[in-house]
Amino acid sequence: MKILHLSDTHNCHKQLKDLPEADIIIHAGDFSFTGTEKETLNFIEWFYALPYKYKIFIAGNHDDYLFGANIEGLPDNCYYLCNSGVTIGNMHFYGVPLFIDDVISGEYDRQLNNIPNDTDVLITHQPPFGILDFSENINYGDFILLQNVLRIKPKYHLFGHIHNAYGMEKNDETLFVNSSILDNNYEIKNNPVILNL
Template sequence: MKILHLSDTHNCHHRLRDLPDADVVVHSGDFCMVGTEQEAMDFLNWFCDLPYKHKIFICGNHDDCLYDANIDGLPDNVHQLSNSGIEIDGVKFYGVPMFLEDCITERQSRNYAKIPGDTDVLITHSPAYGILDYDDGINYGSEEILKKLSDLHLKAHLFGHLHARHGILEQNGITFSNGAIMNADYTVPNTPNLITLDNA
């Protein structure tokens, strides 16, 4: 299975051209900049029109207009994961959004704790602590996600949030992908990450 991973497009999704072929495209949050419904609708219209068989997205901390939103009318092959999962061709995807309202309470900790043990591909907005999360002398990743990873047998963990650490890292048999498209100063788009998974 080929996965095209995007994150942190921040209203610049229309600047992405000639995206590579893949079986699944995943956006791991922050498609908005200020979090308005108009921004979200513009992204969703673009995302739904992408020529991929399966499309998955979660929300990031800039996408608060979709907090507790039940989006009607999405095509059958477009999946919003919000503390939920979907199985595609035998691969189990699970997504945990990053809403500010959850982060300032204990809800986000409970959301991470509920990630199923049989997840193959975990999609979060935040990286795990110490994994593609370092910027300006600080590791910004989540220690809770890092702790949860030890309970899982993932094939891949897809995230964003830290624009300066875009890239892919293979570690302990897991592919870690920071798919942040906009660079640290929001000026130049990074190349989307393309990941190949063994379905077995």
């Protein structure tokens, strides 16, 4: 199974041409910039039309329109994961969004602590602390997320959020991937990442 992973396109998704073939495309949030309904619908229409067998996306901190939203009417092969999961083949995918209101209320920490133990592919917007999260002399990752990733040991942890921390890093159990497409100037700099499961 082949995955195409991308994140942090911030309304530039239609500028992405000749995307490589894969079985599953995964967007790890921040598809919009100001989080409006118009931006969200523009992304969703583009995403639905892509020629991939399965499509998964989560919300990032810029995607406020989806906060508390109950998305209905998705095609059978398209999944919006909001503290929820889906099994494709024998792989368990689980997605945790990043909404600032949840961070402020403490709900985000509870969501991270509830990630299922059988998760094979974890999709978050924020990185775990100390892994592909460093920018301007600050680690922007989340320590509770790191603790849970080390507990669960997913095969893959896919995220974005920190634009200039694009790349891959591996420990004994997990391949960590930051697939932020834009740089800190919000210009397309990086390519989506292909992963072979």
